[in-house]
Amino acid sequence: MNVFINDIPLIIKKSNEKVYRHHYDLVLDAENHFTSKSLVGDVLIKRADPLLIDRIVRLMEVKKLKKLNSLTLVANKKKQLIEHLKDQFKIVKAGGGLVLKDDKILMIYRLGVWDLPKGKLNKGEKVQDGAVREVEEECNIKVEVLSKLPKTWHSYAFKGKKILKKTSWYLMACTDDSLMKPQAEEFIEEVRWMTPEEAFEVLPKAYTSIAFIVREYLQSLKSGKV
Numbered sequence: 001m002n003v004f005i006n007d008i009p010l011i012i013k014k015s016n017e018k019v020y021r022h023h024y025d026l027v028l029d030a031e032n033h034f035t036s037k038s039l040v041g042d043v044l045i046k047r048a049d050p051l052l053i054d055r056i057v058r059l060m061e062v063k064k065l066k067k068l069n070s071l072t073l074v075a076n077k078k079k080q081l082i083e084h085l086k087d088q089f090k091i092v093k094a095g096g097g098l099v100l101k102d103d104k105i106l107m108i109y110r111l112g113v114w115d116l117p118k119g120k121l122n123k124g125e126k127v128q129d130g131a132v133r134e135v136e137e138e139c140n141i142k143v144e145v146l147s148k149l150p151k152t153w154h155s156y157a158f159k160g161k162k163i164l165k166k167t168s169w170y171l172m173a174c175t176d177d178s179l180m181k182p183q184a185e186e187f188i189e190e191v192r193w194m195t196p197e198e199a200f201e202v203l204p205k206a207y208t209s210i211a212f213i214v215r216e217y218l219q220s221l222k223s224g225k226v
Contacts, residue, residue, distance in 0.1 A: 008069075012072075030049060042069050056071065098213060138186055152213065154167075
């Protein structure tokens with residue numbers, strides 16, 4: 001599960017999953033005393049439980065944690081921990097796409113940040129259908145779905161409520177971009193085709209969840225999985 005709270009990745013792993021200690025700057029146990037100032041770089045916390053989740057979520061929502069790159073929690077009961085985390089939020093479903101044409105990636109520029117086209121699903125709408133609709137509406141293009149990409153979850157506050165948005169991502173191919181233009185109603189200023197190298201260069205100016213999806217795709221290119 002890839003959760004982004006205040007644009008910081010919170011990763012939950014099961015205790016029997018492979019974890020390499022040298023990948024982390026700090027390794028803690030759930031019973032260790034730590035403060036927000038302790039959380040620097042990539043941090044791993046073992047034996048995570050619901051009480052720790054509650055504490056971590058509060059810290060990540062209230063504190064800026066500018067020095068924290070990622071936080072990985074390892075738990076014996078991963079599913080229970082994830083359900084406990086979800087219970088703290090209202091879940092909103094969304095869909096989006098990483099769109100390809102001639103080996104280029106479609107990126108959009110919205111509210112000063114590079115992004116991928118995406119949006120909330122309509123009531124009763126199938127996830128894949130909603131993802132296609134949102135991409136086509138935001139960029140005024142036609143697409144077809146090639147395959148699934150990892151899902152992302154990110155939190156935000158809206159009208160005093162804590163929201164956790166679940167976005168289902170798809171790899172898509174553009175079939176017609178002859179009338180391509182940004183959807184001004186969604187505050188999109190620019191729609192641009194980028195080479196993989198160009199897309200990689202703008203990731204520092206993208207949301208962390210978007211950077212995660214683009215990097216996953218670029219990594220699959222390198223490994224020959226696409």
